[in-house]
Structure formats: C-alpha cells, structure tokens
Amino acid sequence: MARALPSRADLIDYNYAVAGHDGTLSDVDGELFIKPCTMAEIAFYESSLATHPEFAEYMPTYMGTLTLDENQNGKTVEEVGAALIAKRSLPEVVVPVKTGKRIETNLAVVLENAAHGFVKPNILDVKLGVRLWADDAAEEKKIRFDKVTEETTHKELGFRVAGMRVWQGHGAKGSDIDEEGYKIYDKNYGRFSIHRGNVHEAFKNFIFSESAGIDEELGKLVAQAFLADVTRIQAVLEGQESRMFSASLLFVFEGDGAALRLAMEEASRSPATLVNGDDENSEEDDDDVVGPKIYVVKVIDFAHATWVPGQGPDENALLGVRSVAKVLEHIGGV
Template identity: 30%
Template sequence: MTTENIARSPQIGGHTDGVLATEDDMLLIKQALPVELQFYRAIAAASDPQITALRPWIPRFLGTLTLQGEIDPDAPTSETNIPVKPLSESSSSRNDNKDEFGFSLVLENLTHPFSKPNILDIKLGTVLYDENAPPDKVARMIKTAETTTTLRTGMRLTAFQVYDNASGDPVLTPKTYGKSISAEQLPEGFERFFPVAGTQGLPAPLLLQILELLREDVQDIRDVLADIELRMIGASLLILYESDAARAEEGIKWMLRDPDEDEQESEDEDEDDEEEDGPPRPYDVRLIDFAHTRFTAGKGPDDGVLLGLDTILDQLDRRMAAVRSI
C-alpha cells in the first residue's frame, strides 16, 4: 500500500489514541489490539456463510502495517516507509524514536464518501466488561450499565455530531448526554440526531427515505448476528448520513433508480466505455470496535447485542412515525 502521509483522524464516541488517517482521508490506521486483529483476520479468512455474511457490515480490512518513529514531512514514502503523525500532541513531541504503535490495522475510513457527515456511535450490549477484566473494572462497568440505558435496552448513545445548516459546522453532542438520559428519553436522542429541516436537519421526505433504508440495513445486521455465536463486548453500531440535502437527494435517487433502465442504457453505450459508479450513498451503518469481540462456539448469539439492535429498530420506527406526521 502506498500513501502520501498520515495525519490526525477524529473519532466520534471512541478513543482517539493511535488513530491516524492517510492524507487523502480514505484509510484509517488504528492500533491493532490482539483480539481485534484476530477478529478481522477471522472474518477475512472465513468460508462459513454465517460468518461471511458479517463482512458487509464491518469496515473493510486491508491488512496491517508497522508504524515506526515520528513523522518526517521530508521523507519519501513507499510501501514500507510511511511517515506517521501520532494523534496526540504528547506523542508527537517524543524524541525516543521507538515503535509506539506496533502492528496497526488498515481500515477504510467510513466518513470519507460524505461531504458533511452526521455521525452517531451507539454502544451495543448489556455487558461492558471483558472476561479478563480486573474486579475493580468489572464493578465500575456493572454500575455504568445499571445507571444508564445499557442494562435495560442493550444500547447507549455515545457522542454524535449533526451539521448546522446555518454555520456549516458540525455540532457535537458529548458522551455525557448518552450517559445522562433514561430509556424513556431515547426518542429525544434519536430526534436530536435525525432532525427535520430547520437550523439542522434534512427535509422530512428526504430524511424519511434515509430512515427507511437505514432501518432495513439495521434489521439485516440483527439477522446476521442472530446466527453467529460470539460476544461483542464494547462494540458499537456506527450510523452516518449526509447532511448536505442536495448531495443526499442525489444519492437516494441513485440508490432507488430502476436497474432495468440502467441495463438498457448500458446496452446502448460502447462496451469499452467505463461505467459510472454513481454518487456516494447518502448513509452508512456498520459495526465497529472489536477489541473485546470473540467467537464463542456453543454459547449462542450475544443476546445483549440483539436486545440493543431491537431497541434501535424500535427507535427508528418511532422516529419514522414522527417524521411522517410532520
């Protein structure tokens, strides 16, 4: 893999330590924790149809890199020499030139296709601690689950951003919001992330189309996970959609186009002409953060994660009903 440079990459709802991005913003370089790397490799190598069905719903995994030293803007890049820039300023100020990152995952950057992405990270599951966690962390995570929406609903809203139509800047809602609301207040949270046209938000008909398509994908993810025996501790569902109305509408029209018309048009064109890829999709939804995800043969699916996805489906239904009534 050849890149020009690696720079900072912000994350919504997750840790930023060790997360880098290529200069073209198409790829993320993320510290590879052993369990997460094992998970990505297992998915990539799997032949079991139940496991391969998960591939479309996780970020595309392009392999690993070993990132060493500090960034050198004047150094040439090659497949084996990529200047790197640590995400934190404290890291970039170090002078020990040690390999701080070790093996790193190379993943697609899910935000890249979007002009102004609205982004929501939803923590899944009722259990927040790994089987190897120390007792003090277990106690802390149990309390967090009990005092937030996690234990009751199997999900918790973490940080999210929604672009302001007037300023053109993203407005961040911090993780403290998701920890502070009750299960009964979840509709308010989904309304904040899926607002209807105003200072923030898409026109109601356009937002409704995105919500309907998004719900179908979340249902597909739920169906896939119901057939896989694993435990997803700390994993999230990441939802993105385009806040630029014109761009979102163009993407929707392309997704909902008549494939028969496309086939007829292609027959009328020269066979050597390259087929247009079309505009970017107006939304995306993926599972992310697998640092504590393991396959658990004989133990069935993760009921806590399935509960969380059921809650999300219910909240999407509620939001669609509210948008239809406008």
C-alpha cells in the same frame, strides 16, 4: 497494482470524533483510517473474513495492518490495493475521539474511511450490551463499567448513545457547534441526558435537522434505510455464535439535505449504484465513479470480540440491536 501506504510522517490525527480511543490517524486525503489495535482484534477481523462472510459484510473494510513507527517510508501493504480492487464497494468508517485513553501498542489496523465521500457526514456511535466488559477485564474495570450500565440506558435497552455529530447547516453558530457547523453530542449526552423515556429524541436529533435541510420526509427515509440494515445485522447475529463486549453500531449519513436529496434521486435513477459490489462480468474500469454517498451502518470496535462455537448467539449485544431497531421503527413511521 497494490496501493502504497503513506509514510508515518504523512499521517494526520483523525478528528471527526464521537467515540473511541486516542491515537487514531488518517492519510491526508481522508480515504484511509488507521486505528491502534491488538492482535486479538486483528484475529477477529481475519477470522470473520475467512469464516463468517455474512457478518464481515457489516464490518469496516479491513485492508491490512501497519506498524506505527518512524521507518515506514515507501512501505507497501499488498492487502490495501488488493482489497480496493477486489471489493469495489462503498467505503466504511470507524469513528475515534480524543479521550486521553490510548491502547499501548505500535500495531494498527488499516480500514477504509466511510466519512470520505459524504458532503457533510453525520455520525452516531451506539455502544451495545448490558455487560460491557470481557472475561479477562480487571476487577476495577468491571466495577467501573457496571456502574455505567446501571446509570444509563445500557441496563434496560442494552445500548447507549456514545456520541454523535450532526451538521446544522451553513453559518450555524453556538457553543456546542464546531468550526465546520456540526453540533457535537459527547459521551456525557448519552450518559446523563438520555434515558428510556426520551431515547427516541436522541435519534431524532441525529437524523432530523431542519436547518441543514433534513425535513420529516427525508429523515423518515433515512430512518427506514437504517432500520433495514439493523434488521439484517440482527438476523446475522441471531444466526451466528459470537461474543462482542463494548462493540458499537455505527451510523453515517449525508447531513446536507440538498446533497442527500440529490443522492437519493440519483440512486432511484440508477439502482445499481446501491448494490454492494459490481457485476462480476462488468468490464468497467476500477476507477469508475461511484454514485454519491447516502448512508452506512456498520458494527465496529472488536477489541473484545471472539467467535464461540457451541455457545449460541450473543444475546448481550442482540438486546441493544433489537432495541435500536424498535426506536428506528418508531421514528421512521414503519
């Protein structure tokens, strides 16, 4: 049975912000993420699902499109229900921010929201590449983006911390801590405070939070889990031919130390809960409860992405992926 999308009136702004464009929405339950997009981004999602399944595994779960108008009451998108029933996997997230930048389109892509299901999701967006602009970019944009590259870790490491939010524990207060207890690291943190010599500290700030119960033991386990996925993403990109300008690696993990430890303990008792998908012979109901969330790593932001047969791997993005892997190796004690 297909899942009916909420009406436009029932959609709300998505406010768990670290990086991205304005205009992103969620359903009231927080299970769906609705992102303004272009036809090119939809085409990349659909072609990846059709012909590049190894890469699609690391994309946000795509469930169809919507037209953002005021006449959506009662509209059902068959892909939504079909994807949820067929995939039966842990949901993913794409993270937006209020920046004042809005894509001029009434078309939106519908994705599952991986922040849903975490007790306190910690979120990090890592923008990939040395060159950040696509071939069709305006000259003004090329100049502006090249300046960002020149002044940040993009130049040497091929990535930049675009933003992150880290839960600081119950009762945390401060000018940079929001009402939910999250410390917010905005785009200026990655542009002006982070350089090659201290980039490891940014990842430590993201993963380790003693006040939230994320001690060295738990933090290293998280870093090692992230590294395993980043290494697999690297291998996939090295074996395929694509170009993705201004794509990102998205990291999400359980920021409540007590909840994280319980989730890890449960996963160790039930290894099957860590598998992406279910045994095809299983007769369990589709509504069976999935174990508590631990972490997610995805590649996101495909507005300027395409497959380029015959042109080789995307070394521009791969430089950043490899650099991130080295940082995670360092802080994970691998």
